[in-house]
Structure formats: structure tokens, C-alpha cells
Amino acid sequence: MSTKKWVYLFTEVDQAEAYVGGNWDDVRGLLGGKGANLAEMTRIGVPVPPGFTITTEACNAYYENGGRFPQGMWEQTLEALHKVEEVTGKKFGDPKNPLLVSVRSGAKFSMPGMMDTILNVGLNDETAKGMVELTANERFVYDAYRRLIQMFGSVVLEIPDEAFEEALEHIKEEKGAKEDTDLDADALKELVERFKAIVREHKGFDFPQDPFEQLRMAVEAVFKSWNSKRAIDYRNATGIPHNLGTAVNIVTMVFGNMGWDSGTG
Template identity: 40%
Template sequence: MSKFAPLFIGLPGHAKPLTKEVAGNKAAQLWRMSHLGLKVPPAFVLPATLCAAINAGESEALHALEHGLRKGIAELEAFTGKGFGDVRAPLLVSVRSGAAQSMPGMLETILDVGLNERTLRGLIGLTGNPRLAWDSFRRFLQMYAEVVLEAPKTGFETALADMLHAEDAASEAELDSEALERLTQRFQSLAGDVPEDPMQQLREAARAVYRSWEGERAREYRRLNQLDGLTGTAVTVQLMVFGNAGQKSGAGVAFSRNPATGEKEFYADYLSNAQGEDVVAGRRPTGGAGALAAQLPEVARELENGARRLEAAYHDVQDIEFTIERGELYFLQTRSAKRTPRAALRILVDFVAEGLLTPKEALAQAEGIDLAAARATRFADAQAPLATAIPAAPGVASGRAAFTAERAKLLAESGEPVILVRHDTATEDVGGFAVASGILTATGGRTAHAAVVARQLGRVCLVGCAALRILPEGAELAGQRFTEGDWLSLDGETGAVTLGQREIISELPAEEMAALASWRAGQ
């Protein structure tokens, strides 16, 4: 078999295990989840060995890409009974990235590939849900334009904001099918030359995902995390499942334990009638595990049970992306969860107590934890909060406000702590996360890619601060103005936000340090 040949997940006759070095961590774990009995949409994978060659424009690799896409689509068509480009039963796919090591939000994804004017009508006829079809089409147009054609995001964001204002809607979830149809027509004019041919869409989407490996944010993330040995990203082409198919549908991210504190509790963010990018992009406020349980209790139990099974299988805390389509749960990703250093220590102690790790294994993992960053911090004084937000990463931080990643870097060069303040954080801000002591956003959820990266870096992070408004010059917090360089303080335990500088007290967590000492003594 060629080193460039496609690999398959969840399709009859293809049972060969996938390795993360070839198929990427995302696809390798999809394969394992499917063999653990969890429901995974079928997919095929173009290997990471193609990445550098595709980006270099090598003819053999481009030929292998074309052959692999056609072979993989034919397998999906045979399995589903749908046709890629078919006007009555259209097959739609997502095109996703996946390196051997997880890089949350740093590479590109394109959903709903295969939609055009003709297959749109087929999707309406197939599902009886015009809102789903128009919502999916406008999402595809925006993603394709931004990722493949490298169109600016601002035009789409302005068009959406104008439509929400005209319809008096808080978010796109409140737009009906007629409004979404008008919005899609506006997106078509903004998107430019999006091809009608589904195979051309797929080919260009796959090349763009490979190309994202060389993007600025991906390179910066690899530099910050010393991931220089990776060869590239794989590309996973997966059957679409629709979290935006109605009130019994949705998307979310779940953790088998709290990645901020390490507590043994199921931890999730969920959006009803949404696709996964709505959650991980951090642009909309999410509900927690309780919101899902209230709406779809059986699905919530199935998800929590699945998270427990995955943690037991991997002997590690899992970060799980999922979609619910008309009450049916699908697992789209699992990976070792990014966690704060403090949470990492707590988890090791609990894993030893639960028999998931031996003390020797836990000690080996503890070697990779920055104990200075694991110190518990609190403010020396008590103050009433000026505003509150959702804690996404614990601890406290006090620093000078910066409103862009670039300004955060410049302020940090003076040696003073910095608080990065944004309406919502994007993964493009990763350079600002690296130098900031804390991050505050006006919107977003705890499991957005940006919050995940902040936790991994050990930064205090508060999201969804409704009292925060970003202004053309500076910002406003509960009616009080502040500008760049003003002091701001964040409490990642309570969610409290105050203006001004505050003294911080830090201490090592006593129980966890005692456990480390006892493990060392027992060697």
C-alpha cells in the first residue's frame, strides 16, 4: 500500500488500527473510540505523510490526494447510500485537521462540504428541514471563503450582526429559515468564487487544511510547546452529523474531570441547535452539563458514561467533542485533556488512589509539571466585585490591561504583569496568552479552544463577562471606563473582576505535595 493511501474509520472491511504518527491523533482516537463501541461518524484519512509534499506542490502527492479523495468518497457513498453531489440524497462531509500531537484550534476545519445550490434543495427534501439546510450552507460559504480563499472575516461578521439587528435576535440560533436564506444570499456575495463542483470543494478544502500547518498561529503554538519534531497534519474527511437540526440536536465539549481544578466531576459545555465550531470558537455563551441533562437526560447519561469509559481506557483525563443529531449522540474527538498545573497534580493524586496509576507512574508524570505554576494563589484582601464572569482557569491575577495580543507582548516587555482583555478570544491570540498573567473575555465558554490553551499555559482565565464592553478606545466594566495600561484584577475561583492592583499570596497545595513526598519515600 502506498504511504499516501487513504485510511478508513468505521467502514466495513477496514479494521486496521490507525497510528497517530500517520493518521494524526484525532483520527487514531476516532478509530479507537469506534472499537470501544462508541458511536463515531464514518470517515477516511489522508495521512500526515502527504502534508509537506502537498504544500510543496509535488506532482506525486497531488495525484495521491486526488486518488485518495475519490476512493474515500466512494466508500462513504457505498456505506450511506447517499451521493456526493447527488440532488436527492446528498452526502455532506467535514474536512478536519489532525497532527500526531493535539494542537487545539491551531489548524483549520471546514464543515458541510458538498453543498451548492442543487444539493441544498436535496438536503431540504431529504430532511424536511429548510432551516438546517440554509444554516449549513451559510456556514459552509463562510468557512470555505475564510479558509480556502483567505477572505477576511469582518464582512461575514458584519453581515451577521446586521441580520441579528434587523431580526431583533440575540444570536443566529434565533434566526428562522427565511432570515437564514437572506443571510446566505448575502454570504454568497461576500464569499467570492466558491466552486459548485463538490469534488473541487473537497480537493481545495483538503489542500487548505494541509496548508494551515504552515500558518502563523500553528507555528507559534509549536514553538511555545516545543513540538518541532512533528511532520505535519493529516486530513480527516468525515460524514457530517448535524447539531443544528433542531432542539433535540446540539454540540459541545466535555471533560471526564474538571481540567481547571482536577476535581472528579463531569465537566461540559453545550449549545442546543448548533454545530461544534459555535462552541470551540467561544463566540456564544454555552450551557453546562446541567443544561444538557435538563434538555436530553438520556443523552447526557450516555455522554457521561462514555467519558468514564474513555478515561478508564486511556488512564488519563479526556477532552471530548460531541454532536447530537435528533437525539442521537456521536463522538467526534477524544484527546488527553489540557489542564492547569494545579489540576495535573490533583489528578495524579486521585488516579493513584483509584488505582489508575501506580505511585511510580504518577511520579514520572509529575516530573513534567511546573510546580511553581501549580501554586494556589489568592488575593491578600477582600473586595466586592465590580463584575463577574465564568471561571475557565483558576488562580488570581493582577496586571495592566491590553486589548490585543500584540499590545500584550509590548506591555510584558516592561516586566509588569498583563491582563489580555478581548470581546472573545481566538486562537490567533496564542502569542498574547503566552505573555499574559490573565485573560478576560466578554463572551465565550469554558471549553472554547482559547480557554483550553489558557489552561494548558497555566493562565488565569475568565470568560463570558456580560458587564464588559470593548470600546473603540479602551473598555468599560459595569459602566466604569478603563484603558490600556490600567490595572485589572481577576479571580479565577469566584469569577470576580475588579479594577486596580491587588496583592497576591501564593502557596503550594499541601495535600498534593504530601502525596508526592510519600511516593518518593516509597521508592
């Protein structure tokens, strides 16, 4: 028996359309609003960074499966990631030329309580060094890394954001910096270490250095956010069905002259 297709590249919108019988509303149901839009933009030739969508069906199957990814989903995710590597010429977790991605939720209808976007997934101690070599901008890279640890910490690991904000304020005071932007590369490196210590203190384990573990945990956090109290309350109040599920969009982070820029909103 062939495994169900849980993952669609942005270039595979025709397959998604065929699967649901050609109705665009059902494509939005399968890929979520954002995933369907990104796939449609890709189809008509709007420049969209390479990426893929894990379907709402995978989210529902995750819950039916007692909080485990359905069979074949993770393997398909890794296959899609490999296709993105081929297109971008970068490699996820590679210390020399790392691929970094954003992970964001995307239900058919947007609603509060869903997981915030996590940027720079794939950054770790090693890939950060590689990014510095590539960009010749140490300050920028360590700013991106400390943001990943903060976002991952508060969104995926559910550490109160105040812990990170407090550490940021402390280091600004120490360095006599008025704004975040006044912190130099060395200060941001120090902040990365303090943010890692916050994760260790609150969770009893280290911020995951394995990029694939970062990705897996971020995807699961999107699925879990579908049944967060805020999301459930909102659906109850607005009459949105609870069985729609959310999709997960995984998109290449694009590096422009000024920083990360991409047409994914």
C-alpha cells in the same frame, strides 16, 4: 510500482498498524491523534460516523512536491469517499440524497494555528434543496449552508471573519432579530446570498458550487495550516518537530432529530 497508501478508512486501522510496525505511537504519527482515536473507536465498536484519514505523510509529501498533492492521493480520497457513500447510502453532491462531510485537521499533537473544522462540506444550491426535501426543515438547512460559506470563506479563502459577522448583524437589525436563532428560513436564504456576494467581492470568484472542489480546497487548507505562522511559532516554543505533518479527517455529517450530531467531538 504500486502507489503508496495515503488514505485510510476508519475501518482500516489494522492496515495502518501493520504499516508502521505495530507501535501505537507511530499510528498516531501517521493518522494524527484524532484520526487514530476515531479508528480505534471504530475498531472496538463505538458508534463513529463513517470516515477516513489522509495521512501526515501526504502532508509532508505535499510540501516536498512544491505544494501539490502527492501522486495517487486525490484518487485514493475519492475512492474512500465512494466507500463512505456505499456505507451511508448517500452520495456526495447528489441533489436528492446528498452526503455531507466535515473536514478537520489532526496532527499527532494538537496545537494552535491549525485549521478550524469545516462542517457541511458538500452543501451547495442544489444539495441544499435536496436537504430541505429530506429534513422538511428549511431553516435548519439554510443555517447550515450559511455557516459553511462563512467557515469556508474565513478558513479556506482567508476572508476576514468580520465581513461575515457584519452581514449577519445587518440582517438581524433589518429583521428585528435579537439572536441568530430568531432569523427565519427566508432571512437565512437571503444571508446565504449576501455571504456569497462577500466571497465574490473579496476573491473575485464565486463560492465553489462543486462539492469536490470544496473538498479539495478544504484538504489543501489543512495542509497549509501546518505551516501557518501560529503553528510554527507554537512548535518552536514547545519543541514539537516541524516534520511531523498534519493528517486530515473527513467524517460523515450525521443528521439527528435536533440537527447534526456525531461522536467525533
